[in-house]
Amino acid sequence: MEYREIVAVTGLGGLYQLLTTKSDGAIVRNVADKSTRFISARQHNVTPLESIEVYTTGENVRLHHVFQKMKENEAAIPLADAKTADNTAIKSYFKSIFPEFDEERVYVSDMKKMLKWYDILKINDLLRFEEQMAAEAEAAEPEAIEEPAPSEVVAEKAAVEKTPAENPETEAVAIVEETPKKAAKKKKAETEDVTAPAAKAENAGEEKPAKKAAKKKKTEE
Secondary structure, X not given: OOHHHEEEEOXXXXXXXXXXXXXXXXXXXXXXXXXXXXXXXXXXXXEEHHHOEEOEOOOOEEHHHHHHHHHHOOOOOOOOOOOOOOHHHHHHHXXXXXXXXXXXXXXXXXXXXXXXXXXXXXXXXXXXXHHHHHHHHHHXXXXXXXXXXXXXXXXXXXXXXXXXXXXXXXXXXXXXXXHHHHHHHHHHHHHHHHHHHHHHHHHHHHHHHHHHHHHHHHHHX
C-alpha cells in the first residue's frame, strides 16, 4: 500500500485504499480496519489524496506538503488533538507549522480532517512522499535542448564539402544556382527574336529589285 493509492470517499469517514474501479463504482479497503467494500458512484465521490490542494496566501500546495511539514515539526510542535482541541488551538497549530495557510479559505473543519488523516497515515507508515516529490521536481525542470555531438557536426560538415557527384544535396543547390544563367540565355534569345524581323525586312528589300529586273529582261526578249 502506497500514498498514491489512498483516497477519501465523500459520506464516509477515514481513508481508503483504492483497489479497483468499475463502471458503477469502486472497491476500496479501509486503511484503519482493513475491511473491503463496494461504493456506488451514484452515492459517493472518490478523491485521491495526492490530487488534493490546500489554499495558501501564494500558490496552492499539494496536501502531502502539509503532511510533510507536520511530520518535520512533530518533535518541536506537538500535534493538535482534533477531538479535544478548540478552534483557536487548531488554527494556531497550523499557523505555526505552515504560516502560508490562507485562514479565510481553509476552514477549521478541513484542519481537523487533515489531523485525522495524518494520524491514520502515520499509524500505517504512509507518510512517505518521495514519489510525489520526485514527480513534482521532474515537472518543474525545464526541458533540455539536445545539441548534436561533435562527431555529428564533423560528419555534417564533411557531407556539405563533398563534390556534386558524391552529395545529392550539393547537386540540388547547383541546379538552383544555374537557373539565373538559363534565364539570361532565354532573355538573349528573346532579344534576337525582336531584332530578326528588321533584318529580314532589309534582306527582302534587297531581293525585290533583283526579281523586278529579271521580269523586265524577260519582257524585252
